[in-house]
Amino acid sequence: MRLGSGSATISELAQPFGMSLTGMKKHVRVLEETQLVATEKVGRTRLCHLGPRRLDDVQMWVETYRQMVNEQLDRLGDVLDRTKGDRQ
Amino acid sequence: MTVDQHSPHAVRFTKPSDLEFRVERSFDHPIERVWAAYTDPALIPRWWGQGTTIDRLDLRTGGSWRFVSNPGTDKESAVSGDFLEVSPPDRLVQTFGMEGPYGKPFTQTIELERVGDGTRLTITSRFDTTEERDGVVTYGAEKGAIGGWARLDAMLKQLAAG
Numbered sequence: 001m002r003l004g005s006g007s008a009t010i011s012e013l014a015q016p017f018g019m020s021l022t023g024m025k026k027h028v029r030v031l032e033e034t035q036l037v038a039t040e041k042v043g044r045t046r047l048c049h050l051g052p053r054r055l056d057d058v059q060m061w062v063e064t065y066r067q068m069v070n071e072q073l074d075r076l077g078d079v080l081d082r083t084k085g086d087r088q
Numbered sequence: 089m090t091v092d093q094h095s096p097h098a099v100r101f102t103k104p105s106d107l108e109f110r111v112e113r114s115f116d117h118p119i120e121r122v123w124a125a126y127t128d129p130a131l132i133p134r135w136w137g138q139g140t141t142i143d144r145l146d147l148r149t150g151g152s153w154r155f156v157s158n159p160g161t162d163k164e165s166a167v168s169g170d171f172l173e174v175s176p177p178d179r180l181v182q183t184f185g186m187e188g189p190y191g192k193p194f195t196q197t198i199e200l201e202r203v204g205d206g207t208r209l210t211i212t213s214r215f216d217t218t219e220e221r222d223g224v225v226t227y228g229a230e231k232g233a234i235g236g237w238a239r240l241d242a243m244l245k246q247l248a249a250g
Contacts, residue, residue, distance in 0.1 A: 070099045073113045073209070075135035077097060079125050080117045 007049040106218045111211045119200050122207040123177035126198065138163075149174050153182070169193055184213070186224075192216070194224065 014024035028048055031037035038051040100112040115122050125131045129142040138157035143166070145153045154168035169183035178200045185193030199210045215221040 066099065066101045069101065069111050072135060072137055073099055073111070074097070075137065076122075076125055077113075077115055079131055079135045080115055080121055083121070083125070083131070084117070 007047050009045045009047060011045075013048060103221075104212070107216070107221060108212055108214045109221060110213070112208060114203060114206055114208045116206045118205070119177045119202050119207045122200055122209060126200075126209070127176075127180065144168075147171065147174055169196075192220070194220065 010024050010028060011021055013028070014021055019027075028037055028039060028046075032039055032051065037048050039046050039048045041047075097114060100110075102110045102112075104110050125135070127145075127147055129145045132142060132145075132155070133140050136155065136157075139159065139161075140155050140157045141159050143154040143156050145151075147153075149171055151171045151174070152169065153171065154166060156164065156166045158164050166187040167184060168187060169185050171180070171182050172195070173179060173181040180198040182196050182198070183193040184196045194213050194215045197212045197214070199212070201208045201210070213221070213224070215224070
């Protein structure tokens with residue numbers, strides 16, 4: 001994550017994703033609630049840095065991968081539900 | 089960690105050894121139908137995701153397969169492999185390679201087991217090294233998410249659920 005290499009403003013975070021400032025503010029707010037990100041107001045900008053809660057990187061990837069596989073196999077289940085009664 | 093792990097259809101994700109990862113899930117459908125949905129070229133695109141099309145699927149021991157995801161876009165990618173064992177309706181062994189700079193193919197063993205009126209599906213992926221295994225999990229996560237924030241949103245949902 002970008003913040004791993006230091007603090008950044010909301011616009012610095014938004015820019016590489018082509019996101020609006022408003023959109024990025026929303027994301028940051030959610031992350032702030034989970035304590036993954038902390039922010040402080042410095043003059044007219046808001047500076048973001050990593051919050052007190054850390055997720056092990058590997059655990060994070062595995063969880064995301066699990067989500068992807070989960071969705072794929074849910075779709076397989078949906079196909080099975082919808083083709084029930086079809087001639088095989 | 090996720091709430092749906094407690095549901096009967098939750099995916100179980102385990103690492104049975106340093107070289108493998110395993111995905112298990114149950115379906116309320118007979119084994120023959122799960123086998124068909126898993127191997128029928130007309131049905132695979134309906135659940136694989138990412139607009140996947142079947143370029144080749146020669147379902148027999150010694151045959152080969154190739155799927156193309158997001159065809160015709162700048163996210164186009166392909167996975168392919170050979171069928172090492174095709175034994176309907178309960179066992180399929182194949183190699184699985186991601187075309188491009190993502191390392192060599194690994195071996196996937198897909199096993200179906202009758203459980204009551206339903207079926208348990210177990211997919212075991214085996215790699216030559218632990219690094220390759222963990223690399224594929226990471227690559228799969230990157231590939232599965234459309235854009236960095238989709239990935240983050242998925243993670244946040246899980247955090248909220250956890």
